Amino acid sequence: MIKFLKYNWQVRDEWFDWCEQLTLEELLKTRVGGVGSILYTLFHIIDVEYSWVRGIQGKGDLVIHFENYKTPEKLKSLSDEFRKDINDFLETNLDDLKGKVVTVPWDDEAYTADEIVHHIVAHEIHHIGQLSIWSRELGLKPPSANFIGRNIT
């Protein structure tokens, strides 16, 4: 699963680079479907990933305010910061934790850590698929979503 997370992080960084060709207004514009704007989608991906990983760690939920991260640069810094934590934690612990039953404050159900990591992975890929449509609607080529042909380290 860590390979999938690393794939997602690589693709996410390519989307941060892709953002550079757009104005902040375009990045924050409300679009049809998904969670709204391009930048809010990236924020949402980062927020959801980190919240669930903290859930697996048994840590309390951290409320992050989009208001404080409304540029690609600020969001990329947040993404880098969280990613380091997540990578260190999951690379060391995920195999042992797979069966751990996790409950979180924002969901009534309990899930295993393994289910949650599957959820995180699918969640990001799904939202990136949405960004790719908005990209084409803007007349722009989206970053590739191919898993193969990448050097995932």
Next chain:
Amino acid sequence: MIKFLKYNWQVRDEWFDWCEQLTLEELLKTRVGGVGSILYTLFHIIDVEYSWVRGIQGKGDLVIHFENYKTPEKLKSLSDEFRKDINDFLETNLDDLKGKVVTVPWDDEAYTADEIVHHIVAHEIHHIGQLSIWSRELGLKPPSANFIGRNIT
């Protein structure tokens, strides 16, 4: 990985159900981004998945013509037929085959079976994300993409 494939198949079936509320004209209409139409996206997902699995099996590529499957019903039958093969094969063999190096006629590179299965999984989730935007653009609620909260068997 088989859990991810089963998730994809469950979501795909929900999209086939979702298709029932649209006319064939809407389903075949060329849209911006992705691979074109809603129905062609579903065909493409099925085609790519089966082609790569046949590649892992060392079988030759099977050319499937979209012309023969241009209704949700025909496409769903194709999906069901292939899925049975894929599930039987991967459930039995994937663990042993992960490191197998695979070459296919449509790609110059060689990949491990494990990379290919990752690719198949991400490929479908990405395209489903695209469908979800088109769904909202049509004023329709898309099927959920959540991995958690499903009964995946």
